[in-house]
Structures are given as C-alpha cells and as structure tokens.
Amino acid sequence: MNPIHKRFNYQALISNVRDLASSVTVRVPTFRGGVQVRPDKEKTQEMTIADYMDPKEDLVYPLTDAYGNTFTALVAVGDKVQRDQIIAETEEGLPLYSSVSGTVKDIAMKLTAYADKVRSIIVENDHAYTTADRPFTPESYKELPEEEIRLRIRAAGIIEPTSKMFLDQMLQGAEASQIHTVLIDGAETEPEMSAAYRLMLEDSWRIVNGIRVLTKLFPKAEAVLCIADDKPKAIEVMGDYIDHEADHIRVEIVRCKYPQHHPLMLAETVLHEEVSDVSDLLSHGILIISVDTAIAISRAVTQGRPLQRCIVTLSGDCLESPRNYRVRIGTSVKELVENGGVPVREAAKVILGGPITGTVLQDLDVPITKSTACILLMSEESAHQMEESHCIRCGRCVAACPMGLAPYFLEKLVTKRDWKRFESSGGMTCIECGACSFVCPARRKVGISVMKGKTMINERRDLKLRAEAERYAEARFDSTPEEDER
Amino acid sequence: MKDRSPSNYYQPPHSRGADTTSSIMRDVLFALTPILIFATVYFGYRALIIVLISCATAVLSEYAWQKLSRKRVSILDCSALLTGLLVAFNLPISVPLWVPAVGAFFAIIIVKQLFGGIGRNLLNPALSAKLMLILVFPALMTEFRINGIPVYTPLYYLSEGQFEMLPSMMSCFLGVVPGDLGETSVLLILLGGIYLAARRVIDLRIPLSYIAVVFVLSYLLKGNGMYEILTGGLIFAAFFMATDYVTTPMTGVGRLVFGVGCGVLTTLLRVYGNYEIAICASILLMNLLTPLIDRFIVPKAFGKIYTNNRLHGTISGD
Numbered sequence A: 001m002n003p004i005h006k007r008f009n010y011q012a013l014i015s016n017v018r019d020l021a022s023s024v025t026v027r028v029p030t031f032r033g034g035v036q037v038r039p040d041k042e043k044t045q046e047m048t049i050a051d052y053m054d055p056k057e058d059l060v061y062p063l064t065d066a067y068g069n070t071f072t073a074l075v076a077v078g079d080k081v082q083r084d085q086i087i088a089e090t091e092e093g094l095p096l097y098s099s100v101s102g103t104v105k106d107i108a109m110k111l112t113a114y115a116d117k118v119r120s121i122i123v124e125n126d127h128a129y130t131t132a133d134r135p136f137t138p139e140s141y142k143e144l145p146e147e148e149i150r151l152r153i154r155a156a157g158i159i160e161p162t163s164k165m166f167l168d169q170m171l172q173g174a175e176a177s178q179i180h181t182v183l184i185d186g187a188e189t190e191p192e193m194s195a196a197y198r199l200m201l202e203d204s205w206r207i208v209n210g211i212r213v214l215t216k217l218f219p220k221a222e223a224v225l226c227i228a229d230d231k232p233k234a235i236e237v238m239g240d241y242i243d244h245e246a247d248h249i250r251v252e253i254v255r256c257k258y259p260q261h262h263p264l265m266l267a268e269t270v271l272h273e274e275v276s277d278v279s280d281l282l283s284h285g286i287l288i289i290s291v292d293t294a295i296a297i298s299r300a301v302t303q304g305r306p307l308q309r310c311i312v313t314l315s316g317d318c319l320e321s322p323r324n325y326r327v328r329i330g331t332s333v334k335e336l337v338e339n340g341g342v343p344v345r346e347a348a349k350v351i352l353g354g355p356i357t358g359t360v361l362q363d364l365d366v367p368i369t370k371s372t373a374c375i376l377l378m379s380e381e382s383a384h385q386m387e388e389s390h391c392i393r394c395g396r397c398v399a400a401c402p403m404g405l406a407p408y409f410l411e412k413l414v415t416k417r418d419w420k421r422f423e424s425s426g427g428m429t430c431i432e433c434g435a436c437s438f439v440c441p442a443r444r445k446v447g448i449s450v451m452k453g454k455t456m457i458n459e460r461r462d463l464k465l466r467a468e469a470e471r472y473a474e475a476r477f478d479s480t481p482e483e484d485e486r
Numbered sequence B: 001m002k003d004r005s006p007s008n009y010y011q012p013p014h015s016r017g018a019d020t021t022s023s024i025m026r027d028v029l030f031a032l033t034p035i036l037i038f039a040t041v042y043f044g045y046r047a048l049i050i051v052l053i054s055c056a057t058a059v060l061s062e063y064a065w066q067k068l069s070r071k072r073v074s075i076l077d078c079s080a081l082l083t084g085l086l087v088a089f090n091l092p093i094s095v096p097l098w099v100p101a102v103g104a105f106f107a108i109i110i111v112k113q114l115f116g117g118i119g120r121n122l123l124n125p126a127l128s129a130k131l132m133l134i135l136v137f138p139a140l141m142t143e144f145r146i147n148g149i150p151v152y153t154p155l156y157y158l159s160e161g162q163f164e165m166l167p168s169m170m171s172c173f174l175g176v177v178p179g180d181l182g183e184t185s186v187l188l189i190l191l192g193g194i195y196l197a198a199r200r201v202i203d204l205r206i207p208l209s210y211i212a213v214v215f216v217l218s219y220l221l222k223g224n225g226m227y228e229i230l231t232g233g234l235i236f237a238a239f240f241m242a243t244d245y246v247t248t249p250m251t252g253v254g255r256l257v258f259g260v261g262c263g264v265l266t267t268l269l270r271v272y273g274n275y276e277i278a279i280c281a282s283i284l285l286m287n288l289l290t291p292l293i294d295r296f297i298v299p300k301a302f303g304k305i306y307t308n309n310r311l312h313g314t315i316s317g318d
C-alpha cells in the first residue's frame, strides 16, 4: 500500500518523457509491444567475471535436464572419473560431461530446480582436475573440414538455452532448410542479467571465432550479432573484433526493451519475419544462438573442449557486491550463494532466473545446470508482492504483449475454461515472457493464467491423443488376452 | 496490500512496473487539482463544499457497500474519490447541496457496485450520474447562477443560435465563463491532459480523435467548429471522461473507433437533439458499444496462429 502523500513521482515522469523523446528521435529497430524495464544491471556490469572453479562440495549431474532430455549413466558408483569425461549419454549419443575429476559417489534421486527429484550422478571432487584424453587436437577451424567441425560440436554436448535444444540437433535441423541468417543473441534485456554483456567485453575474440565457425558451416548465411542499445561499450568492443571485410558478420543495434532478447522478437526486429513458434525458426532459415553458445562452439572446435562450465549472474539487493561467476556445471546453488559475495541482508526469496521469469528456489541445494543464467537474492522489501485486485481494463497488457495477444481476455477465458476460444485467440502462441504481468497496475498475474491455460490444453491434448491412439489400436488389432491383462 | 499467499508470492514476475491502480488514480486526481483550485477561486468556496460533499459521499458509500457485502474494502485505491470529484465537476455551482450527494451515491452504488465494483461497470459512473440528474432534475442542472444572478452558459447561446451573445474565445479558453464546475477552463484541462499523457496514463487517441471529429463535423454542419469544442465541457469530457479505462476499448484501434464514435454522436445529438445531454449521452452510448468493439477489434497477432498447433499434434485433423 502506497501512502497518499507519495503522489508525485518526478523520476517516473522524467523517465517517461525521456522514453517518449528517444522513441521519437532515435530510430532503433525493435518489435511491436514489450515493456521498458529498469535494467538493474549497473553493479554487475562493471565487475569482471569472477572464477568459482574449485567447488568444495559434491557435484550433481541430473540425468534428465530442464528440457526433457534423458541420459543413461555410463559410469557406476565407485568409478574414478576425470574432467571432460563422458559420464552419461542420451539415446542419440549426445554426451554429458563431468566437470571435475574425482569419484562417483552415488547415483541417486536429487532435487533440481525444474523438477522435484531426478536421478543424478553425484561426483566427489578430488580437486586435481586431471583431464581425460580428448580425441581432438587444438586446431584452427579454418583448417578443419566441415565434417570434423560438426563432429566436434556434437561431441561437445552444447545445449542452446534459447531454443532448448542441443546445438547438434539444431544443426541437423538446419541442414534440411536453407539457413539465410545466423542471429547471435546479445540483447539480454531481462533485468539483472549481465553475463552476455561481460562475455562480450571479456571473451570477444572467442565469440567472433564461434560466429566465424558457423559462417563456415553456412557459407550463404549472414551472421548478425544483436546488441541492445543500453550496451554501447559492448557494441564498440565487438565491432572492433569483427573484420568487416573478411567476415559475413554484422552488428545490429536493437532497442533495450523487454523481451527483445527472445528469439522470435530478434527475428522480427532484424529480419521482419514474424514466426510464432521458436521451433519453426529453423524451417524459416533462421538459426539463433546465444553469446555463450558462440563461445562454447569456439572452445569445442578450436580447442576440442566440451561444455562444462557456465556464467551465472549472482545478484539481488541482498548482496554487497553482486557479480558474474564462472562456475562448473554441477556446482550446487547453495555453495555459490554462500561463497559468492557478502550478504548485507537476509534473503527472503532466492530466484533462479531473472526477476520477470525466474522461479523461486525453496531449497537451495540444487545443481547449477547449463540453463542457469542468474541467481537473485531478494530481500523481504523487494520481494513482496501486492495482492491481486480486479482488472481495471487499462489495456496495458494488450499493449505490452509482444505476441499481439489480449492477455486480460485470455485470463478470462481460462477462468471460464473456454479452451476452444483460448486457442483460437492465439493463447497457445504465448511465449511466457511475463511482460503482461509486469505492467499490470492491478497487479494481476495475467501471464501465469495464460501459462496455466496452455498447460491445461496441452494436457487435454495429450489425453485426447492417447485415447485416440488406443481406439485406433483397438480397431486395428484384435486384442489378445495377454494385452488385456496388461 | 502485501500478499504472502504461496500461489502469489512464489510466482513470477518478482518485480513489477511502477504503476499501480492507485497510482494511476492519484495521477488523475493530481491532474484535476488545478481545475479544482480554479473552480474554487472563480465560482467561490461553495464549489469546494460541493466537491467535498460529493467525494465524501462517494468514498463512504463505497466503504459501506463493501463492508455490508463483506467484500474487501478498496477505498484506498482512490477510485471512489476520483468518481466523487468527477461527479462534482459536472454540476453547476448553484445546485442545492443534496444534489452532489445523490449523484455520487448513484454513481458509486447503482452504476459501479451493483455491476460488481471496480473494473466491472459497463457505464462511466460520473457521466451516468450526470445524465440521471439532468433527466430527473432538469431545472436544477441547467440553471446557472453566479453570486445568485442567473446567467447563461456559452453552450446555451450556441444551442439557441445566438452567436453574437457568445463570450470571446479567449475567455472560453481561460474558463472565465459560466458552466459546470470542472469544465470551463480549457487551459487547465489541457495541462492536466498533457500531464496524464506524458505519464502514459491516458491514451491520447481517444481525446484527440473525439475533439477533431467534433470540430470537423460541426464545421461542416454548422459552420463554426471552434466554439463547439471550447464550450459545453467537451474538452473536459474528452480528456477525463472518455478516457476512463473501464468503459473504453482496450486496443489502440478500438480506442480510435471509440473516439470517432463519440465525436460523431456528440455532433449529431447537438445538431439534431439536445445540447445539454449530447456529450454524456454519446459517451454513455459508446460505453455500451465497448464490449462489442473489444470483441471485434482485437490486436494483430504476431505471426500466424495455428488453431490446432501442429507441433503438438492436431486433435481434429485439420
């Protein structure tokens, strides 16, 4: 509840006028809808990435990842493992690596951030970091044949978080369609996150190298590195590293507006192609990767090293010095939180992900995975949520929705359980960005309702499909008594 | 109000935009303050008394209703206060002091709460109250007195076609003419409107299209556009009544349609009907059409919508 005397908000007025002025005077390409957010990145942007590469506690490698890939363990309890050794594999042979050397302590159910309990390999770190032999020698990508490059990328087990797929799967999908553009996502418009920004400043060379590898794989494609206009330094640094004559790489400046970093929005902004599903981008000839994937490609191809570390922004108003950390995949969130930075107040909520889309961690003892980008420690004061009140029909959610939906209406349909109209109004194309909930003055969690509607429809669809398949099977085959028993 | 219920506390987003329902209402109240000061100075302290009675009735009746029907009391969101102020701003200075009370009570209880409270009402509460008062007490609502002397408003001269009696355009713009409490000073209304537009509280599409259409149409039909928009509270209604969120469309195009519709109806009602109720009746009529507008004018979807999303398998085999 805001006291009445706080009526005049000069700062908000000034920033509104400034936004208005800048949107009129400076034409930076962007998409329709979206919201201006407070970036809250000043502190982490200024600090170099710190290493937290010597985890003391056991490392946990879940055998089912956040995107539903399941792995089969290749090691047994008691085995010695080395860094960069494959410890598990999917059915298609995509690898999961150990990020430390040590002993497999257990293969047991462990808590993760995305699912309750998942079978995981637990490795005790011996702090020696002996590296397993890799079949690849360090080499310049220019010398390597295309086949070898693909092999190296596949062997590195790189997962692309924006499309929730293995990079190898994406490259295979890309073969079928003519890729005309490779977009590299350096927009990073979710508040608090600054890992991509720091990487662009500190690892610029590797990023450009990774992009060059991709342009070698797709010689016809143009590579576009998209950077938001609130990162002038990154734009400058990356521009310096790109050899404008030899590379097919262009730096595109996009508006710092949430959710500009989303692949669909980038494709629209840069290529004016409106694709309503991330998995359709490839068939439209667009390949989108994030900045850290570009680095992972560079490491995989020129050094033959697999993906086994990631950059995590540890931020929030509970820390004295929020900062980006380079960590080994499998490190527990709790360990990083306890060792990274001095707490100035008690955290009421620990959030995995950004403040707009992140999920609350109730138990911190979960492993950092490839998809972890940000950990936020929020104090009681900043974490409080206002009670939802009636929708005042202000239309802000409609104006903010990047997918051109009417979130308030979809919410109503969800409460009415009118799934048919939910689908025909485009509810299924919601990208779950949370922009609508962010702007709602009545503090309604509109986006959450839309997501609920999506989940409900998907569940019903699964049920229906299953029932249909059963009916089909029954009509097709005479059921045998054994089958009936089962 | 803080909420620790798990379903809310643990769900994203964990940070929100700056505006809340009450901050928006306070912004509108803030934009109306200069007009209130002007009314008090120009019409005398009685204006303030009318405003106080109206606001107090609005807030108290909302409180009482919510207490009696055991709903959450939401008077702190300032929406009732705003409704009370708007009701008072639509009254002549000479009304008996029970009129603002009746108007505010009608606006809050009959128009707002009986329809389900904030966000659910179909009609603009303040305008409905004004229309009701005009229809039930026509004499009280159309009689204007300044210091006890009966005067005629510019709107009256306009409707009677006595153009030579009209005050100068400048005095209409500054507001030193007889009229309802809040509607006279075009200058201050515009200032408030610009403030609200800069704060992104109101969408300028509605007031601008409304005023433009009235200007052009009256020019074509009657030959004088300027007085039509400067008098009769048109600018006030366009900026503060026709922009009420609850009773106007949600999309930009829908709002444009709403503004144009208001403009056409207002001009036609003025030319072929009654000057007094032209503005309220046309806005209220468009309020009634708003659900229809929202149903047919929907935002343009991004990309293509697959009704049966082929990625998840089709249900009905399209």
Ligand code: SF4
Pocket: A400, A401, A402, A403, A404, A405, A407, A429, A430, A431, A432, A433, A434, A435, A436, A437, A446, A447, A450
């Ligand atoms: S969460 Fe969905 S409905 Fe809400 S703004 Fe984002 S895409 Fe639109």
Ligand code: SF4
Pocket: A390, A391, A392, A393, A394, A395, A396, A397, A398, A407, A408, A436, A439, A440, A441, A442, A443, A444, A446
């Ligand atoms: S932003 Fe909130 S209050 Fe405004 S229309 Fe959408 S749901 Fe309603």
